[in-house]
Structure formats: C-alpha cells, structure tokens
Amino acid sequence: MSINDNDSDVEYSETEECGYDDYYNPCDDADSESMNQKKCDPEHFEFECLTVDQVDRLLNELVETLSSRLRLTPSLSKLLLHAHNWALDxxxxMYLEDSSQLLVQSKLKPDKIPVVKTLSKTLVCPICIIMLPKDVFCGIGCSHLFCKGCWNAYLETQVMHGVSTATECMGCSVxxxxxxxxxxxxxxxxxxRYVRHAFSDYVRxxxxxxxxxxxxxxxxxxxxxxxxKRIVCSSCKTTFCFRCGSEYHAPTDxxxxxxxxxxxxxxxxxxNYISAHTKVCPKCQICIEKNGGCNHMQCYGCKHDFCWMCLGDWKTHGSEYYRCSRYEENPNVANESSHARAKxxxxxxxxYFERWENHAKxxxxxxxxxxxxxxxxxxKVMTGTDGTWIDWQCLLDAAALLARCRYTLQYTYPYAYYMDAGPRKELFEYQQAQLEAEIENLSWxxxxxxxxxxxxxxxxxxVCEKRRTTLLQDFLES
Known part of the structure; x- marks a missing residue:
C-alpha cells in the first residue's frame, strides 16, 4: 500500500483503532460534523443507555405521580400503569372519567363483590379443605378467601415459574x-426473585x-x-433493532x-447443497475454494477473473452486475402446473438465499x-520502516466500512425477495446491484x-458509503 505521508506526530495505540466489530459503532470524534451527519444519516436514532437504578427511578417517578394525583397505593398504581403501557396522562x-370501570377492565377489581356475612370464627379453606381460624384467611379484594398456607404455596410456585405482575387470585382473574x-x-x-421478575415485566x-x-x-x-432502528449498547457494544430486539436488519423491516x-x-x-465453499473455474475447471470476502475471484491456475456468484467473466461483469443480483422471474409461471410453480x-x-448466505460468509x-x-x-510499525499506526488508519477504516456495507447488503436480499414486482423493485435492485459492485471493488x-x-x-x-446511504434513504422504514 502506498503510504508515505508522515504528517502527524501523534502516537496512535492499537487499542484506539476502529475494529471489525465496530462496523455499526465507528470511532467518533467529539464534535465532528455531528449535527449535519445526523440529518443525512438514515440510520440515525436518538436513544440513551440506562442502568437498572436509573430505570427504577424513572418508573418510580411515574408511580409516585399517579399515586399522589389519584390517591392510590403505589403498588396499585404500578399495576395500573403496567396494564396501560405506562401512559400516565x-x-x-380514564380514572377521572370512571374509576370503577378502569379498575375492573385492568383486572384490579372484581366486577361484582358479593357480600359475605358469617358469625363463625372459623372457615374452611377451599384449597386444602381444612377448617382454620378466620384470622389466617386473606384475599386480594374479591370474595375469595384462602388460608395463608395455601397462598404461600401458590405464590411460591408462581414466582419460581417467573410469574409476578400476572399473578391472579386463585378463585378469579383479579x-x-x-x-x-x-x-x-x-x-x-x-x-x-419476585421483585426482579416484576421489574422485567414493567420494562417490557x-x-x-x-x-x-x-x-x-x-x-x-x-x-x-x-x-x-439501530441501537448500539454503550456497555457490551451489541448492535440490535430497537423495535424487535433481534439483530439489526436494515433495510428489511x-x-x-x-x-x-x-x-x-x-x-x-x-x-444445504449451496453451502459448499468450493466452485469450479468456468475456464479451466479447476476446483477453487473461497478464502476471502471478495466475490471477484481469480483462478490460481489460469488467472481467469470471474464472479463467485454467477461465474460470469469479471471483465464484462461491471455492466452486467444488475443481472447477477437480480432474480429474473418466469413471466409464464402462473400458467404452469403446480409442480412447475413450486419449482x-x-x-x-x-x-436470494445463496446471496444472503454468501455475504454472511x-x-x-x-x-x-x-x-x-x-x-x-x-x-511494519514495530520495525519503524513504514509509518506509524496513524498512517495506516485509513486501511483499518476501509475494512470497518467494508463490513458495514456488506452487512447492509446482506439484509437487502430478504427485502428484495418479498418485494412485489414493479418500478419500485426495479429501482431497489438497481441500487442493490450498484452497491454490490462497489463493495466488491473495495473488498478487492x-x-x-x-x-x-x-x-x-x-x-x-x-463511493461505497454513498451507495449504501442512498439505498437506505430511499428504502429504509422511517
């Protein structure tokens, strides 16, 4: 690589570099063009990473507000907010309009409370069928009373199975x-354990x-x-989709x-049969193993340049890349037999699967x-003969950008697979092919x-980043 510039005396340590795992978490300069980049970046998303204590305070503030406004106990306020997705206002x-109806709909109050009158000092527990003193019985607020021993056994079972906020009365749904x-x-x-499970329910x-x-x-x-949208955890650096919690998958929804x-x-x-790592050179028929990410292959025998995916000649591949990534559907398939349609x-x-899997590999x-x-x-750096770490930073940046672009390209194939035929799909496949061509050039x-x-x-x-950004601006769900 031709790197002769020594325009910086700043020492650069290996720990500061942007690595492969940072393709969705690039190194940030403190005040570098942040506002302009946010406006242009289709993946930009405002979020904050909070600790358990911070979230606990956040939820408790909502509980205290509701409790003081409506004069409810904090525990009842928690379940009420939990039942309505913490929509405080x-x-x-709803409570001010009809408090009784809201509590019934939220399963925090029975629809009807029958009056139970008894002068007896003992009761029979409906669960263990034992006559016990009346003062060892309790209930949630409905008409169902059970002894504390049965309550204890029931609640312990619920907690051990991870049930907390969804714990109901043993006799009804309150x-x-x-x-x-x-x-x-x-x-x-x-x-x-109960408190921990309840907190998880509140967050979810x-x-x-x-x-x-x-x-x-x-x-x-x-x-x-x-x-x-893309989330990058400040602690473990995991990248994921905020809405579904799975791996980030733009532009696919x-x-x-x-x-x-x-x-x-x-x-x-x-x-499974398409998962093999080897293919045959289309010119000399020598078996070739893919040992790099680039799809531009050169046969080690005859030096023929070809595309790993379609086996086409790479010299003419640039003009035909659109056909390599695009699936040409049979226009007469609707008139074919069920067997032909299935085929x-x-x-x-x-x-689409082959290309999806290929980019993952x-x-x-x-x-x-x-x-x-x-x-x-x-x-090179340790021998001191060919620059410093900072001189080679562009190459590390290129590798990180390559991974970022290829990651996006991988997720364009599920998107294209489910798209309906038409002008929008044609535009998408054109941009997809252009991005793929530039990625292969960068990889090479x-x-x-x-x-x-x-x-x-x-x-x-x-060029690669502009192709990627353009595709996401046009097709990423807003």
Whole structure:
C-alpha cells in the first residue's frame, strides 16, 4: 500500500483503532460534523443507555405521580400503569372519567363483590379443605378467601415459574399487588426473585424501554420512538433493532425479517447443497475454494477473473452486475402446473438465499482478512520502516466500512425477495446491484492493501458509503 505521508506526530495505540466489530459503532470524534451527519444519516436514532437504578427511578417517578394525583397505593398504581403501557396522562384521564370501570377492565377489581356475612370464627379453606381460624384467611379484594398456607404455596410456585405482575387470585382473574404478595413469600430469596421478575415485566410493557440482548448485559435502552432502528449498547457494544430486539436488519423491516428467518430455518435442509465453499473455474475447471470476502475471484491456475456468484467473466461483469443480483422471474409461471410453480418458487428462494448466505460468509472471511492486515501493520510499525499506526488508519477504516456495507447488503436480499414486482423493485435492485459492485471493488482493494494507493482507497470508500446511504434513504422504514 502506498503510504508515505508522515504528517502527524501523534502516537496512535492499537487499542484506539476502529475494529471489525465496530462496523455499526465507528470511532467518533467529539464534535465532528455531528449535527449535519445526523440529518443525512438514515440510520440515525436518538436513544440513551440506562442502568437498572436509573430505570427504577424513572418508573418510580411515574408511580409516585399517579399515586399522589389519584390517591392510590403505589403498588396499585404500578399495576395500573403496567396494564396501560405506562401512559400516565391516559390513565389519569380514564380514572377521572370512571374509576370503577378502569379498575375492573385492568383486572384490579372484581366486577361484582358479593357480600359475605358469617358469625363463625372459623372457615374452611377451599384449597386444602381444612377448617382454620378466620384470622389466617386473606384475599386480594374479591370474595375469595384462602388460608395463608395455601397462598404461600401458590405464590411460591408462581414466582419460581417467573410469574409476578400476572399473578391472579386463585378463585378469579383479579391481579395481586406486590403489597399483597411480598408479605406472603416465605424467604428473602423469593421476595427478591419476585421483585426482579416484576421489574422485567414493567420494562417490557413500557414502549420506550428495551433490555439490551447482549450476554450478561444489564443495560436498558430508552428511546422516544418505537422504530426498527439501530441501537448500539454503550456497555457490551451489541448492535440490535430497537423495535424487535433481534439483530439489526436494515433495510428489511421487522416483520419481513421474521418471515425470512423462519423460512430459512424451515428450508435449511433444502438449501444445504449451496453451502459448499468450493466452485469450479468456468475456464479451466479447476476446483477453487473461497478464502476471502471478495466475490471477484481469480483462478490460481489460469488467472481467469470471474464472479463467485454467477461465474460470469469479471471483465464484462461491471455492466452486467444488475443481472447477477437480480432474480429474473418466469413471466409464464402462473400458467404452469403446480409442480412447475413450486419449482420456480424454490428457484427464486435459492437465488436470494445463496446471496444472503454468501455475504454472511464473506463477513466472517473479511474478519480474518482484517486480522491479517493488523498483523502486517503491527510488523511494519514495530520495525519503524513504514509509518506509524496513524498512517495506516485509513486501511483499518476501509475494512470497518467494508463490513458495514456488506452487512447492509446482506439484509437487502430478504427485502428484495418479498418485494412485489414493479418500478419500485426495479429501482431497489438497481441500487442493490450498484452497491454490490462497489463493495466488491473495495473488498478487492482491501485484500490487496500492499499495492493499493491510499487516495484510490479513500475514493472507493466514499463511493461505497454513498451507495449504501442512498439505498437506505430511499428504502429504509422511517
């Protein structure tokens, strides 16, 4: 790679570099063009990463407000807000209009409370069928009374099964508040478990909150809008979709990616044969193994350049890339037999699945390429003969950008698979093909970093990111 600029005396440590895993979390400069980038970035999304204590305070503030405004107990206020997705103003309005109806609809009050009159000092528990003193019986507020021993056994079972806010009376559907449950739990461990499960239920019912899905991560994300946008956890760096909590999948929407992943799981055995790592050179028929992310292949035997996906000649591939990524549907398939239609459907699915799977594999292979690049840079920097870490930063940035672009490209295939034919799909496939072509050019340059000119690499990076951004601006769900 031609890097002769030594225009900086700043020392650069390896720990500061943008790595492969940062393709959706690039290194940020403190005040670098942030406002302009936010306006232009179709993936920009306002969110904050909160701790458990911060969220607990947030929820308690809402509970205290409702409790003081309506003169309700905090435990009842919690369940009321939980039942109505923490919409404080809406709950207050409905309560003031008809408090009794709201409590009945929220399962916090029975529809009718029969009057039970008895002068006896003992009662028979309907669960254990034992006559006990009246003072060992209790109920949630409905007409159903059970002995504390049965309540304790029932509540312990509920807590051990992860049920907390959904705990109902043993005789009806009225919900039990934490003021009722906690005193009846026998051990501190059970009480702690109940509180933990209840907190999880509160977070999941709040439309602005979502747990980070990262392993052993306790961060909770808060966003004002419930959109399928990119979230990067500040603690574990996990990247995911805020709306559905799964891996980030732009430009494909949450419902579509769910259908796609289900279909891939169902049809995995059918698609197994396309998972092989080897193909035959279309010119000399030598078996070739793909060991890098780039789809521009060069046969080690005859030096023929071809496309890994369609096996077409790479020299003419630039003008035909649109056909490589696009699926050409049979216009007469509707008139064919059911067997022919099923065959065509499978052919269409395999076309998109193969490209989806190929880019997933390329991402993994490019991670290995990045590691090799780092090792080469480390060697050059340590010998002191070819620049410093800062001089090589552009190459690391290029590798991170390549991964970011390929990640987006991978998720364009489920989007295209479910699109209806028409001008919009044609535009999408055209932009998809242009992005794919530029990604392969960038991948080729990154894998051959020793001979790639720094300026040429920078131009290619800019083109790739503009292609990616344009596609997302036109097709990403707002």
């Amino acid at each position: 809406s709950v207050i309005k 919900m039990a508040t934490e003021d009722f449950v906690l005193p009846l739990l026998a051990t501190p461990q059970l009480k702690e 019912s709040h439309p602005e909150l979502r747990f980070c899905p990262g392993p052993n991560c306790n961060i909770i994300i808060r966003a004002k809008e419930n959109k399928g 949450c419902e579509t990616i769910r259908h796609w992943l289900t279909k891939c799981a169902d049809d995995s055995e059918t698609a 065509e459907a499978l052919k269409k699915y395999l076309h 390329s991402l993994r292979l490019e991670e290995q390429t990045l590691q090799r690049i780092r090792e080469r840079i480390q060697c 340059k990154v894998e051959r970093a020793e001979t790639t000119d720094r300026g040429d690499l920078g131009i290619q990076m800019d």
